[in-house]
Amino acid sequence: MIEGIxxxxxxxxxxxxxxxxxxxxxxGTIIGMLPGxxxxxxxxxxxxxxxxxxxxxGLILMAGVYYGAVFGGSTSxxxxxxxxxxxxxxxxxxxxxxxxxxxxxxxxxxxxxxxFAGGTLSAIYLLxxxxxLSKVSLSFRSPDYFALMILGLTAIAAFSSKGxxxxxxxxxxxxxxxxxxxxxxxxxxxxxTFDNMNLTDGISFVLVVMATFxxxxxxxxxxxxxxxxxxxxxxSLTELGSIKINKEERGKMYKTIxxxxxxxxxxxxxxxxxxxxxxxxxxxxxxxxxxxxxxxxFGKGSVNGLSAPETANNAACSGSFVPMLTLGIPGxxxxxxxxxxxxxxxxxxxxxxxxxxxxIFWAVIxxxxxxxxxxxxxxxxxxxxxxxxxxxPKNYLIPxxxxxxxxxxxxxxxxNFDIYLMIGIAVVATFLRLYDFPMPPxxxxxxxxxxxxxxxxxxLLLSNGSWEFLWNRTLTVCIFATTxxxxxxxxxxxxxxxxx
Amino acid sequence: xNINTTKIISLLFFIFSAFYLYxxxxxxxxxxxxxAPFNARTFPIYLGYTGxxxxxxxxxxxxxxxxxxxxxxxxxxxxGILILIAIIYGATILKIGYFLTTSLFLFTSYYFLGERRLFxxxxxxxxxxxxxxxxxxxxxxxxxxxxxxxYIGVMG
Numbered sequence: 001m002i003e004g005i006x007x008x009x010x011x012x013x014x015x016x017x018x019x020x021x022x023x024x025x026x027x028g029t030i031i032g033m034l035p036g037x038x039x040x041x042x043x044x045x046x047x048x049x050x051x052x053x054x055x056x057x058g059l060i061l062m063a064g065v066y067y068g069a070v071f072g073g074s075t076s077x078x079x080x081x082x083x084x085x086x087x088x089x090x091x092x093x094x095x096x097x098x099x100x101x102x103x104x105x106x107x108x109x110x111x112x113x114x115x116f117a118g119g120t121l122s123a124i125y126l127l128x129x130x131x132x133l134s135k136v137s138l139s140f141r142s143p144d145y146f147a148l149m150i151l152g153l154t155a156i157a158a159f160s161s162k163g164x165x166x167x168x169x170x171x172x173x174x175x176x177x178x179x180x181x182x183x184x185x186x187x188x189x190x191x192x193t194f195d196n197m198n199l200t201d202g203i204s205f206v207l208v209v210m211a212t213f214x215x216x217x218x219x220x221x222x223x224x225x226x227x228x229x230x231x232x233x234x235x236s237l238t239e240l241g242s243i244k245i246n247k248e249e250r251g252k253m254y255k256t257i258x259x260x261x262x263x264x265x266x267x268x269x270x271x272x273x274x275x276x277x278x279x280x281x282x283x284x285x286x287x288x289x290x291x292x293x294x295x296x297x298f299g300k301g302s303v304n305g306l307s308a309p310e311t312a313n314n315a316a317c318s319g320s321f322v323p324m325l326t327l328g329i330p331g332x333x334x335x336x337x338x339x340x341x342x343x344x345x346x347x348x349x350x351x352x353x354x355x356x357x358x359x360i361f362w363a364v365i366x367x368x369x370x371x372x373x374x375x376x377x378x379x380x381x382x383x384x385x386x387x388x389x390x391x392x393p394k395n396y397l398i399p400x401x402x403x404x405x406x407x408x409x410x411x412x413x414x415x416n417f418d419i420y421l422m423i424g425i426a427v428v429a430t431f432l433r434l435y436d437f438p439m440p441p442x443x444x445x446x447x448x449x450x451x452x453x454x455x456x457x458x459x460l461l462l463s464n465g466s467w468e469f470l471w472n473r474t475l476t477v478c479i480f481a482t483t484x485x486x487x488x489x490x491x492x493x494x495x496x497x498x499x500x
Numbered sequence: 501x502n503i504n505t506t507k508i509i510s511l512l513f514f515i516f517s518a519f520y521l522y523x524x525x526x527x528x529x530x531x532x533x534x535x536a537p538f539n540a541r542t543f544p545i546y547l548g549y550t551g552x553x554x555x556x557x558x559x560x561x562x563x564x565x566x567x568x569x570x571x572x573x574x575x576x577x578x579x580g581i582l583i584l585i586a587i588i589y590g591a592t593i594l595k596i597g598y599f600l601t602t603s604l605f606l607f608t609s610y611y612f613l614g615e616r617r618l619f620x621x622x623x624x625x626x627x628x629x630x631x632x633x634x635x636x637x638x639x640x641x642x643x644x645x646x647x648x649x650x651y652i653g654v655m656g
Contacts, residue, residue: 170510189540191540398613399582435509
């Protein structure tokens, strides 16, 4: 492991990679601040740029964007009560009241330090857990992988759909259907191309991500007459106050951070869960654990109430890398985008990644530490200025997002058809978004589609066409049992909600 | 059964799944693969049935969380214009080239979204695209096809 850490440090500490982390954190913070534009959009917009780099640098850049976007979301939660990303909703519960009391600077400092501590601690957990889990996952066979993918897709549908499980499952099926377009990987038979040569290689992953996130989010903002930058214009007038944290507040944070980082990391590891659930759970747990006197302050500007979700959401980001790096199965929409980008580089993440490409595996983990330090240095003194940059009117912001999306596709294929296809998918996605059809399950399904078919093919061929493989191995049965439990829990939740 | 837009979308998805399933059955496989446990049409067939299952359930089951969208409050005109500009951009980018079409796309988009400060619009279109092109083409070595710049001798 020491050797790996050294390889990772050597790769991550090159001038180019440190610069990339800085750019990623800065860009991510800006995009993450804008309500409606989350880390997935930020990463999707970065994909074309990463093609100019080697895979390690590309992934380091995307990881920096991810942390930056999560932290940027916290800033808008605290200053504007407008969470940039769902994972920072819980931050606004105590962050915004604190800002209203004239302690915005302090709230930002608490959030920055909590994010830093949460991210750093979870990177340490990842450091120890990922290689061990990689070794365990070497014993996984095709049926287990197939079961794991079903679990991942069901979990993301259950957790990301705000009670609309069936809608999310429809999006999963749509994602798998889009992934099935083009040549069959084994027989080279073309499917669903309707004799169109442009579809022979299938639909590009970048195209689907750009269409369903960047472009469709831009169109939704125009369609709904939202102005994500309007509230930011008031920030320059806001008195931020001191960013110093006193001894008593530090004492509270020392207790909150370790436990919230553990819960955040563990939730992040689970497929489909992620930063939103982690931050809410950490907030709830913290409220139950503090003294009654502190409990009263929750929702009115509590230090514990702000520190807990901030620690947990950053820890969950690192946790979500575990299934992607060790199993090759992303646990969230954001890591699905990164997985797709890695596949684009010709790298197959999975249990063997840390043996075949140690420089990528360890460099990403090491870049997390560096990213956290940079975020801290960047965010504390620069946040008021970054927030002012956000006052760029949407009249400029939207065309620029469209420009980055179309450029991303253009540099990939030099093909008009891909641009038309992207616009078509974006229009459909915008309409579906209006009726709360979630997009992350579609992306995860699109990324996993090929792998899922491959593992089902191997399982069925090995069992001579029999579906016995589903219950022949204890591990497969356990994974399927977890999937069934998630579905049953969701049905129970829906039924109780309907009754109430 | 209460008919709302979500149900109509589910119905459309049901029809789409049925079409997908029909097309899946039409996939030509090799003769020796016809009776294999798994061939090129197996996975799509399962997918088609899964699509029918979930959209069918959504159609049949009651929908307590009906989402109401106020269409009168939606900005269809500007969105439509923006999509149209993007289509024209897509249609001309290969023939005219990246620099000119992208700059014009940005300039017209700013205009149709209500911006009128011409200097700022110009600054954030032509020089901005030139700088971005330099980053992609000059620094990152990502090839950008541009017949217009080639014609006037700026690009090799």
